[in-house]
Amino acid sequence: xxxxxxxxxxxxxxxxxxxxxxxxxxxxxxxxxxxxxxxxxxxxxxxxxxxxxxxxxxxxxxxxxxxxxxxxxxxxxxxxxxxxxxxxxxxxxxxxxxxxxxxxxxxxxxxxxxxxxxxxxxxxxxxxxxxxxxxxxxxxxxxxxxxxxxxxxxxxxxxxxxxxxxxxxxxxxxxxxxxxxxxxxxxxxxxxxxxxxxxxxxxxxxxxxxxxxxxxxxxxxxxxxxxxxxxxxxxxxxxxxxxxxxxxxxxxxxxxxxxxxxxxxxxxxxxxxxxxxxxxxxxxxxxxxxxxxxxxxxxxxxxxxxxxxxxxxxxxxxxxxxxxxxxxxxxxxxxxxxxxxxxxxxxxxxxxxxxxxxxxxxxxxxxxxxxxxxxxxxxxxxxxxxxxxxxxxxxxxxxxxxx
Amino acid sequence: xxxxxxxxxxxxxxxxxxxxxxxxxxxxxxxxxxxxxxxxxxxxxxxxxxxxxxxxxxxxxxxxxxxxxxxxxxxxxxxxxxxxxxxxxxxxxxxxxxxxxxxxxxxxxxxxxxxxxxxxxxxxxxxxxxxxxxxxxxxxxxxxxxxxxxxxxxxxxxxxxxxxxxxxxxxxxxxxxxxxxxxxxxxxxxxxxxxxxxxxxxxxxxxxxxxxxxxxxxxxxxxxxxxxxxxxxxxxxxxxxxxxxxx
Numbered sequence: 001x002x003x004x005x006x007x008x009x010x011x012x013x014x015x016x017x018x019x020x021x022x023x024x025x026x027x028x029x030x031x032x033x034x035x036x037x038x039x040x041x042x043x044x045x046x047x048x049x050x051x052x053x054x055x056x057x058x059x060x061x062x063x064x065x066x067x068x069x070x071x072x073x074x075x076x077x078x079x080x081x082x083x084x085x086x087x088x089x090x091x092x093x094x095x096x097x098x099x100x101x102x103x104x105x106x107x108x109x110x111x112x113x114x115x116x117x118x119x120x121x122x123x124x125x126x127x128x129x130x131x132x133x134x135x136x137x138x139x140x141x142x143x144x145x146x147x148x149x150x151x152x153x154x155x156x157x158x159x160x161x162x163x164x165x166x167x168x169x170x171x172x173x174x175x176x177x178x179x180x181x182x183x184x185x186x187x188x189x190x191x192x193x194x195x196x197x198x199x200x201x202x203x204x205x206x207x208x209x210x211x212x213x214x215x216x217x218x219x220x221x222x223x224x225x226x227x228x229x230x231x232x233x234x235x236x237x238x239x240x241x242x243x244x245x246x247x248x249x250x251x252x253x254x255x256x257x258x259x260x261x262x263x264x265x266x267x268x269x270x271x272x273x274x275x276x277x278x279x280x281x282x283x284x285x286x287x288x289x290x291x292x293x294x295x296x297x298x299x300x301x302x303x304x305x306x307x308x309x310x311x312x313x314x315x316x317x318x319x320x321x322x323x324x325x326x327x328x329x330x331x332x333x334x335x336x337x338x339x340x341x342x343x344x345x346x347x348x349x350x351x352x353x354x355x356x357x358x359x360x361x362x363x364x365x366x367x368x369x370x371x372x373x374x375x376x377x378x379x380x381x382x383x384x385x386x387x388x389x390x391x392x393x394x395x396x397x398x399x400x401x402x403x
Numbered sequence: 404x405x406x407x408x409x410x411x412x413x414x415x416x417x418x419x420x421x422x423x424x425x426x427x428x429x430x431x432x433x434x435x436x437x438x439x440x441x442x443x444x445x446x447x448x449x450x451x452x453x454x455x456x457x458x459x460x461x462x463x464x465x466x467x468x469x470x471x472x473x474x475x476x477x478x479x480x481x482x483x484x485x486x487x488x489x490x491x492x493x494x495x496x497x498x499x500x501x502x503x504x505x506x507x508x509x510x511x512x513x514x515x516x517x518x519x520x521x522x523x524x525x526x527x528x529x530x531x532x533x534x535x536x537x538x539x540x541x542x543x544x545x546x547x548x549x550x551x552x553x554x555x556x557x558x559x560x561x562x563x564x565x566x567x568x569x570x571x572x573x574x575x576x577x578x579x580x581x582x583x584x585x586x587x588x589x590x591x592x593x594x595x596x597x598x599x600x601x602x603x604x605x606x607x608x609x610x611x612x613x614x615x616x617x618x619x620x621x622x623x624x625x626x627x628x629x630x631x632x633x634x635x636x637x638x639x640x641x642x643x644x645x646x647x648x649x650x
């Protein structure tokens with residue numbers, strides 16, 4: 001991204017400093033995964049009850065956001081909105097970056113990460129995980145081809161069809177991610193046909209929130225201000241997405257709470273489960289949904305800073321929602337002996353305790369850092385920062401910043 | 404000269420004949436024992452038409468007995484199961500009826516479902532079901548994603564969280580892979596009952612009955628036919644090979 005600054009050398013140092021920090025954190029994530037690989041997952045907080053932990057929260061958040069961020073491009077290419085079309089390249093880059101970050105975490109958390117070649121050569125086609133191997137690699141390919149049509153003038157006539165392909169593929173990808181849980185018959189938390197559409201709605205909000213954060217950073221870096229008309233449109237859109245995500249999540253719990261066999265679990269998750277109700281109501285509903293809505297929909301002209309704050313709160317809520325969904329869903333015991341009080345050395349009948357430890361936290365942060373690194377490098381190498389005619393700096397100023 | 408040679412030949416024939424007979428008498432029991440010990444040749448596929456299963460009679464499961472768990476851990480070189488990261492292929496679940504207060508216990512292990520969710524969700528096909536109904540994990544293609552553990556409705560699978568100590572020659576295990584009760588497949592293939600079943604019988608309880616559910620003459624089939632038994636979580640429709648009585 002070409003900075004517009006009085007002192008290009010200083011800007012360049014800041015840029016490379018950011019790149020170095022992101023690379024270092026990504027490397028730390030890899031080192032944490034290596035530590036897990038050598039010593040086994042016993043060094044993490046995961047165990048035989050909570051088998052998916054913090055790494056999966058990070059990974060799913062990035063993968064779902066990767067699909068959602070492409071909406072910005074689709075609104076431009078498929079629905080012909082010029083303001084969004086200018087943002088399509090950045091959306092495509094963020095999609096690839098987030099997908100890379102999410103898969104980095106997911107793959108390095110495997111018990112046998114060196115067997116990725118096995119995962120790439122042995123397929124069980126009844127497994128939604130195996131489908132996702134194709135869906136994720138396909139998303140990379142579609143997003144890259146779409147970016148090519150956006151960046152290369154000779155290919156621009158293909159940007160429409162590839163925009164449609166990207167739109168369809170992103171729906172497939174989020175459906176696949178939601179289906180990972182929807183296909184689990186065993187646990188009260190999962191096994192619902194509502195989950196894939198719920199994940200799609202969540203991806204709208206999370207993806208746009210990521211986009212708004214990246215866009216704010218890019219504009220701040222370039223010393224530009226987002227045109228108010230565009231700011232207002234994107235702000236309102238995020239509000240609609242956040243409201244829809246909150247609605248879907250509440251309906252999911254409402255339906256579950258209606259079934260007698262699900263009531264104890266819903267009570268645990270939403271009322272007396274300690275950390276989980278706190279995260280759901282406090283972090284997802286209040287801080288991650290209601291507060292952003294208040295910031296986005298308040299009267300007057302909300303500032304760019306308040307929109308950025310709303311987007312960051314949405315991402316905080318996203319993390320909390322996934323923590324409750326993934327870990328809370330496993331912490332509650334399975335109903336193997338209904339009508340009995342069950343106890344065993346393997347945690348039957350008991351709430352599982354999960355306390356994340358540093359390797360899984362560092363691995364998750366490493367994935368985010370990798371996504372940031374890909375974005376930083378991509379934005380530097382290509383013209384991914386949106387160009388709005390009204391705010392584009394004078395050529396002289398642009399030239400001063402491009403180093 | 405000719406007569407003498409005939410005499411020698413006759414003696415040699417007799418000697419060879421006795422030798423063969425003695426060798427046969429010496430080797431035959433060994434060959435038979437070998438055949439018994441290896442009920443199925445290593446290269447032969449698991450038999451179709453057989454459905455290995457187990458009946459857990461909770462009315463006979465003694466409250467203070469954990470012989471099945473000890474035997475399983477010894478047979479497979481498993482840790483003592485004190486930590487939540489330890490593999491437990493079989494566990495004793497202590498139950499108390501919420502209405503009547505009746506207390507009982509029952510071991511729970513892989514239920515060897517006819518329609519196993521773990522097999523459905525495994526991305527590489529490492530989780531698989533043999534023709535005789537035994538559900539296993541191929542240690543060479545398991546990537547350690549743990550999706551099968553999320554999918555199992557009986558919490559029957561374990562992840563190997565640490566480097567394996569005390570490995571047993573018949574039981575391949577490895578850090579970073581998922582594993583569960585194999586129904587002692589290495590013993591079944593040599594016509595022996597699972598270790599837990601033998602230990603339960605040796606402890607005098609006979610709460611575990613193993614056999615071919617498809618063979619009407621087997622003890623397990625007779626007992627399943629003679630009194631009420633049920634699988635765990637029958638509503639899921641997975642048709643487990645392990646059935647319970649007294650719960």
